[in-house]
Amino acid sequence: MASFDFPDDLLALERAAWEAAQQHALTPDQAAAVQAAVTEYAAETGLPRVEVEMGLKRAVRHPDD
Template identity: 50%
Template sequence: MAEIEIPEALLVLERAAWAEQQQGRLTVPTADAVQTAVREHAAANKISRLAVEMELKRRVRQDES
């Protein structure tokens, strides 16, 4: 499977959501912004939303290591 390109703007949104989640204060607007961006990116590139979300989460969490 080809590597999924994730734009920096989407990484920024996911990093913010992950930081909020770790602090126990993830807000609906933050989560919604991420999900909207994921859906739009997936649709624009004709790839699975789930594949985009999984790759996005992998990259953000891997950056912590």
């Protein structure tokens, strides 16, 4: 698995989406914004989108790992 240096805005989007999901308040627009940002980051870095998404979720949900 690749090591990532996610930009603050991408981390903030995922944190907000994760918090909303935990409160059963995640909207389709919010989820789509995260996916678009993940896709853009993956394209910019040349990394597989699924690896970027998994790394981002890990960074937000398990920051001490």
